[in-house]
Amino acid sequence: MIYTVTFNPALDYIVRLDSFAAGEINRVKYEQVLGGGKGINVSIVLQNLGHESTALGFLAGFTGREIVRQLAGFGCKSDFVELPEGFSRINVKVKAESETEINGQGPNITPEAQAELFAKLDRLQAGDTLVLAGSIPNTLPDDIYQRIMGRLEGRGINIVVDATKQLLMKVLPYKPFLIKPNNHELGEMFGVILKTKEEIIDHAKKLQEMGARNVLISMAGDGAMLLTEDGTVYQSQAPKGTLVNSVGAGDSMVAGFICGYKETGSLEEAFYMGVATGSASAFSENLATRAEADALLATIR
Structure with missing residues (x-):
């Protein structure tokens, strides 16, 4: 079974405008309300790809109920753990000349x-996959990732971590x-700017030396790498297409990788499926479907 954890889910209120002027009334030409959060996105894309998962985390209030409904x-x-007070956050994403x-x-x-x-996570079994994704809200201890991984250590559970900076370094x-x-x-x-693929590979290897087993690196229009x-180092150019919406593309890459690995047991096949699925979401208003991912996969393998 696959499980995803989103500590701070949200309803994303997405609006598009021809132009945005601060301090004035702005009229939108497109709007959408989507349940969001990195782990939630992974669960949705996995379902689109034909793989069942269970989304875990914390929810509250009317916004939390809407996330579950979606x-x-x-x-x-x-x-989810339902909190007795407050409401899950609302994130406003304004897309005009730039994104705000x-x-x-x-x-x-x-x-x-x-x-x-923790009690829900204790039920996981050997062979399960757990995705820990996204930021930690300020009402949780900043070592919550380490606590979870330490609790599950040695139980044969494949843990995927999609986080940034020190949050990621501490779990290695x-x-x-x-x-x-x-x-x-x-x-x-x-603390460096990586300018070449060789530099990217060298620093990814450093993460492996610190404990990471497999390192998947997304590089936007320059494609991706897997160490x-x-x-072994696998590389892929980005599939050709028009960028429509970058929100959720990285989460879709994670979901595609898990899907490919579950279906084939091959890290190489998982890598290509991850690249295809991430790109499929980037080229669409919505998160990738299986048909969209498979169509792009045929162009890059």
């Missing part, structure tokens, strides 16, 4: 709620099955 509409299972985001804060997560999530001693920084995040971890635990 997940159910995609056919996704969820088992206003992200909500989210509800208070009590120690009792944290214990309830627990030997995650897969991590997915982009090339800019990889450089930020070491596997046996020392």
Whole structure:
């Protein structure tokens, strides 16, 4: 079974305008409300690709109920911890000449709620896959990723971590099955700007030396790389297409990788499926479907 954890889910209110003027009334020409959060996106794309998962995390209030309703509409299972106060955050994403985001804060997560999530995670079994994705709200301890991975250590669970900077660095001693920084995040971890593929590979290897088993690096229009635990390096150019919406593309890459690995047991096939699925989401208003991912996969293998 596949499980995803989103600590701070949100309803994303997405609007498009011809132009945006601060301090004035602006009229939108397109709007959409989507349940969001990195783990939630992974669960939705997995379902689109034909793989069942269970979305875990914390929800509250009317926005939390809408996130669950939307997940159910995609056919996704969820088992969130429901918080008694507050409401899950609302993130406003304004797309005009440039993209502007206003992200909500989210509800208070009590120690009792944290214990309830741990109890759910304790039910995972050998062979399961767990995706830990996204930022940690300020009402949770900043070592929550390490606590979870330490709790599950040695139980044969493949843990995928999609996080940034120190949050990712701190989990490496627990030997995650897969991590997915982009090339800019990889450089930020070491305080450098990576300009060549050779530099990217060298720094990804450093993450492996620190504990990561497989390192998947997204590079936007420059494609992606995968460094596997046996020392193999796979590279792929980005499929050809028009960028429509970058939100969720990285999450879709993670979902595609998991799908490919579940279906073939091959890290190489998982890599190409990840690249295809991430690109399929980037080329669409919505998250990738199986047909869209398979069509792009045929162009890059």
